[in-house]
Amino acid sequence: MKTLGLLLVIALALAGSLAVDRNNFKTCEQSGFCKRLRALKPEKSQYSLNLDTVIVHGNVLTAEVNTVDTETEKRIVLWNYALKLSALVDGTFRVELDEADPLYPRYRTMLALDGEPKADGLKLVSNEKGVVTVANSQGHKVLITAEPLRLEFLDLDGQLAVLLNGNSQLVVEPLKVKEEGEEGDDNEGARGENFKSHHDSKPRGNEAVSLDVSFPEADHVYGIPEHTDKFSLRTTTAGEPYRLYNLDVFEYELDSRMAIYGAIPVMYAHSAKRTTGVFWHNSAETWVDVVNHAEGNVVSSLVNLVTGGQKKQVDARFMSESGIVDVFVFLGSRPKDVFRQFTRLTGVAPVPPKFSLAYHQSRWNYNDENDVRSVSENFDAHDIPADVLWLDIEYTDRKKYFTWDAEKFPNPLEMVANLSAVGRKLVVIIDPHIKREAGYFLHEDATDNGYYVQDKDGKVYEGWCWPGSSSYLDFFDPRVSKYYAERYLFENFPGTTKDVHHWNDMNEPSVFNGPEITMPKDCRHYKPPQDGHDGLASFWEHRHVHNEYGLWNIRATQQGMLDRASGQYRPFILTRSAFAGTQRYAAVWTGDNAAEWGFLAVSVPMCISMAAAGISFCGSDVGGFFKYPEAELMTRWYQAGAYQPFFRAHSHIETKRREPWLYEPATTALLRDALRRRYALIDYWYTLFYEHSLDGLPVMRPLFQEFPEEEDTFTIDDHYLLGEELLIRPVVEPGVSSVRVYLPGKGAGALWYDVDSYQPHAANGYFTQDVNIAKIPVYQRGGTIIPRKERVRRSSALMANDPYTFVVALDADNKAHGSLYIDDGETYDHKNNKYIYAHIDYEPSGITYSFVNENASYPTRSWVERIVIAGIQAPPKTAKLVQGDKQTALQMTLHKGNDVLVVRKPGASMAQPWKIVFSY
Numbered sequence: 001m002k003t004l005g006l007l008l009v010i011a012l013a014l015a016g017s018l019a020v021d022r023n024n025f026k027t028c029e030q031s032g033f034c035k036r037l038r039a040l041k042p043e044k045s046q047y048s049l050n051l052d053t054v055i056v057h058g059n060v061l062t063a064e065v066n067t068v069d070t071e072t073e074k075r076i077v078l079w080n081y082a083l084k085l086s087a088l089v090d091g092t093f094r095v096e097l098d099e100a101d102p103l104y105p106r107y108r109t110m111l112a113l114d115g116e117p118k119a120d121g122l123k124l125v126s127n128e129k130g131v132v133t134v135a136n137s138q139g140h141k142v143l144i145t146a147e148p149l150r151l152e153f154l155d156l157d158g159q160l161a162v163l164l165n166g167n168s169q170l171v172v173e174p175l176k177v178k179e180e181g182e183e184g185d186d187n188e189g190a191r192g193e194n195f196k197s198h199h200d201s202k203p204r205g206n207e208a209v210s211l212d213v214s215f216p217e218a219d220h221v222y223g224i225p226e227h228t229d230k231f232s233l234r235t236t237t238a239g240e241p242y243r244l245y246n247l248d249v250f251e252y253e254l255d256s257r258m259a260i261y262g263a264i265p266v267m268y269a270h271s272a273k274r275t276t277g278v279f280w281h282n283s284a285e286t287w288v289d290v291v292n293h294a295e296g297n298v299v300s301s302l303v304n305l306v307t308g309g310q311k312k313q314v315d316a317r318f319m320s321e322s323g324i325v326d327v328f329v330f331l332g333s334r335p336k337d338v339f340r341q342f343t344r345l346t347g348v349a350p351v352p353p354k355f356s357l358a359y360h361q362s363r364w365n366y367n368d369e370n371d372v373r374s375v376s377e378n379f380d381a382h383d384i385p386a387d388v389l390w391l392d393i394e395y396t397d398r399k400k401y402f403t404w405d406a407e408k409f410p411n412p413l414e415m416v417a418n419l420s421a422v423g424r425k426l427v428v429i430i431d432p433h434i435k436r437e438a439g440y441f442l443h444e445d446a447t448d449n450g451y452y453v454q455d456k457d458g459k460v461y462e463g464w465c466w467p468g469s470s471s472y473l474d475f476f477d478p479r480v481s482k483y484y485a486e487r488y489l490f491e492n493f494p495g496t497t498k499d500v501h502h503w504n505d506m507n508e509p510s511v512f513n514g515p516e517i518t519m520p521k522d523c524r525h526y527k528p529p530q531d532g533h534d535g536l537a538s539f540w541e542h543r544h545v546h547n548e549y550g551l552w553n554i555r556a557t558q559q560g561m562l563d564r565a566s567g568q569y570r571p572f573i574l575t576r577s578a579f580a581g582t583q584r585y586a587a588v589w590t591g592d593n594a595a596e597w598g599f600l601a602v603s604v605p606m607c608i609s610m611a612a613a614g615i616s617f618c619g620s621d622v623g624g625f626f627k628y629p630e631a632e633l634m635t636r637w638y639q640a641g642a643y644q645p646f647f648r649a650h651s652h653i654e655t656k657r658r659e660p661w662l663y664e665p666a667t668t669a670l671l672r673d674a675l676r677r678r679y680a681l682i683d684y685w686y687t688l689f690y691e692h693s694l695d696g697l698p699v700m701r702p703l704f705q706e707f708p709e710e711e712d713t714f715t716i717d718d719h720y721l722l723g724e725e726l727l728i729r730p731v732v733e734p735g736v737s738s739v740r741v742y743l744p745g746k747g748a749g750a751l752w753y754d755v756d757s758y759q760p761h762a763a764n765g766y767f768t769q770d771v772n773i774a775k776i777p778v779y780q781r782g783g784t785i786i787p788r789k790e791r792v793r794r795s796s797a798l799m800a801n802d803p804y805t806f807v808v809a810l811d812a813d814n815k816a817h818g819s820l821y822i823d824d825g826e827t828y829d830h831k832n833n834k835y836i837y838a839h840i841d842y843e844p845s846g847i848t849y850s851f852v853n854e855n856a857s858y859p860t861r862s863w864v865e866r867i868v869i870a871g872i873q874a875p876p877k878t879a880k881l882v883q884g885d886k887q888t889a890l891q892m893t894l895h896k897g898n899d900v901l902v903v904r905k906p907g908a909s910m911a912q913p914w915k916i917v918f919s920y
């Protein structure tokens with residue numbers, strides 16, 4: 001939504017440009033553990049495996065690992081560690097390294113995984129000559145070399161696919177008792193460090209972990225969102241590592257490796273030959289270095305010297321401030337496999353309520369009930385569809401969440417009912433900071449029951465946020481999550497109904513006066529009590545859990561929204577902070593961007609990267625949050641947003657109003673057109689998200705996911721695919737009359753049809769597409785079928801029973817396939833077989849609409865209005881519809897020139913399977 005500093009905004013707006021204040025955020029040099037670990041470049045790893053201790057049992061290998069003093073001839077053991085290697089289903093391995101006997105338990109990230117990962121078989125192949133070899137049931141082998149310790153993961157051809165500790169950067173700093181008189185207030189300091197005016201007391205001392213990962217033969221690595229950099233990650237040797245630390249970065253900058261709101265430590269490596277990945281399961285502040293040896297400017301490494309010259313390999317190094325080494329290795333071997341392997345661990349997004357895939361209209365702020373009514377009515381007056389209106393923080397009684405400003409919003413129930421009557425919903429914001437005000441029930445309950453996060457001394461932590469002096473709920477305490485969830489019950493939040501949904505913002509958490517605008521790392525969180533654990537062992541520090549704080553927040557919100565309707569209705573939640581697993585609870589947007597072309601452009605790589613990291617439901621503030629978008633930028637942003645999963649316009653309180661009808665009529669018409677394109681495809685979007693819930697694959701996907709052997713696609717991140725069917729190349733540059741478009745599938749005879757003209761293009765890589773201000777370059781892949789609804793109404797709910805048009809884009813073999821998902825759009829009845837999931841198959845002999853699950857059905861009143869077949873070479877003479885025992889002859893029209901055959905009014909009911917039979 002927004003950050004501090006209204007005055008700063010005004011000052012900068014006058015100055016004409018926005019810029020992040022880098023001084024507020026640490027560099028690696030200023031972050032003690034990053035500086036310490038990055039400097040560490042040992043020639044040989046100190047870690048070695050004790051071969052006598054290797055045990056393989058079930059799916060797990062355990063062994064003792066020691067650090068040894070390599071300076072001396074004699075082997076002196078310095079520290080003992082416990083290594084665990086687990087084989088998991090679907091070509092995944094897990095490696096954990098913890099101290100064998102830590103002073104107190106080290107934090108293990110709790111919420112990222114969607115339950116315990118499923119075990120695969122693991123067998124010991126051999127233990128000889130200092131190397132232990134094990135294999136999973138698929139036949140992937142792992143070779144563990146004892147001294148120095150390294151782990152090699154082989155692909156099914158027996159070739160090295162992923163290597164751990166090949167560069168000897170494995171580190172687990174042991175917890176140590178504080179020595180008498182030990183200080184060290186510098187940034188190396190084991191017992192405290194400073195940043196600006198903030199002191200971090202580091203009560204546990206140094207406890208960092210680090211590991212290097214090598215991807216032999218990889219061309220590129222991707223992932224570790226959220227950054228504003230390219231999708232394909234760059235070598236970091238010359239600058240800062242990529243940083244993962246959820247932060248509220250005011251006016252974040254482009255092309256940057258700085259941390260912003262989200263942190264998802266998953267990385268993928270890709271080449272035409274194979275795709276692999278690693279998930280660094282750690283919720284502490286993390287920095288990631290990347291060295292791509294194929295890039296020209298890479299300082300040659302030792303290995304380079306040995307092998308003589310350039311090699312194709314990417315090395316990465318993860319460095320975290322605390323936790324244990326816990327890394328999942330994905331052996332692919334294709335992009336789809338690694339993306340699925342990750343969501344198999346961290347979960348998929350459940351089928352969202354359908355309205356949430358339509359258009360959202362937001363602003364900080366819609367001022368009062370009249371404003372809300374007038375905005376909603378204006379959509380109707382201007383014949384522009386919209387599903388959701390949003391209320392930012394000003395709707396509350398002076399920033400007290402779960403309350404309404406009684407003057408501006410005296411009748412919220414009636415306001416919501418008015419929206420519901422036209423199929424619209426309301427989203428209201430609820431932030432995790434709580435106003436410290438006597439008499440505010442939430443503050444009093446939290447104070448009385450000890451629900452707040454504590455400071456380093458065990459007192460309630462007080463920070464500064466929108467309400468002024470605030471404290472922060474400690475969701476890690478199950479009592480707090482339960483209490484918070486209950487606040488979302490209708491009886492506890494009067495004015496809300498099932499048509500009111502929620503936006504959890506500022507949940508990094510944002511603390512205006514905290515170090516780096518967040519919570520001090522030595523704040524204390526709840527830890528389940530354990531016998532014999534007191535003192536430092538009786539709480540977690542914020543440092544351990546920081547990146548998953550928001551996850552605990554949205555998890556409690558989701559629970560509350562499920563409970564408020566007895567589990568009947570699907571909640572919609574938007575979150576700003578994100579971590580691995582966020583997709584199970586909420587959609588994500590890219591935070592406080594600006595009305596500038598660069599921010600429009602970066603919305604594409606940012607959301608592709610999120611999608612690859614499990615979070616498909618992603619979008620940017622359409623129009624830009626700060627500043628005012630002139631007509632051309634606004635038009636291009638709506639056109640782009642119409643093809644991004646989360647489609648919401650939003651703006652800063654200080655900016656000029658910009659609802660679509662406030663522009664010149666010509667621009668309003670273009671915005672309307674972009675919105676109508678979105679609504680026409682609403683069932684396609686819905687089907688894509690249903691399919692994501694089945695297969696865990698990105699909805700918005702990089703080109704190389706579908707064309708993994710086509711090298712040109714590896715670095716393209718201004719185009720993307722929706723599912724397998726559509727290729728989008730949004731126009732993100734001002735004043736252009738053409739754009740370069742890349743159509744993948746060279747050599748495979750692939751065809752792409754311009755969705756505006758049905759004109760087929762052979763896949764030949766780059767070509768120049770003419771555009772005007774009305775043109776959005778979108779292509780449908782030959783061989784696919786897309787469902788459309790052409791009668792766009794005020795909201796998606798009002799279109800539920802409207803008829804379908806199917807657009808069939810034929811491939812070179814005159815075939816095409818598509819799918820369609822239909823249910824009630826809002827309940828969980830689909831879990832009880834109340835849905836239709838159908839395949840639509842086109843062959844020269846006819847078209848069949850068949851149910852994938854014959855036990856499921858849904859009484860839709862929709863029917864087939866039209867079938868458009870593009871790329872038809874030899875049109876059939878007659879067509880007849882067969883549904884049940886009815887047969888009907890159908891009319892067809894051939895549009896010569898572009899070879900489009902239209903089957904008119906088939907009239908088939910979508911509630912039952914049907915078939916159209918052609919004769920020639």
Ligand SMILES: *[C@@H]1O[C@H](CO)[C@@H](O)[C@H](O)[C@H]1NC(C)=O
Pocket residue numbers: 369370373411412414415418
């Ligand atoms: C609801 O709609 C009615 C009819 O348009 C209107 O009179 C009333 O003021 C609306 N209520 C609210 C709270 O917006």
Ligand SMILES: *[C@@H]1O[C@H](CO)[C@@H](O)[C@H](O)[C@H]1NC(C)=O
Pocket residue numbers: 852853854855
């Ligand atoms: C449909 O129901 C039958 C009988 O209960 C069952 O055997 C079959 O597996 C079900 N099919 C699917 C796709 O669930």
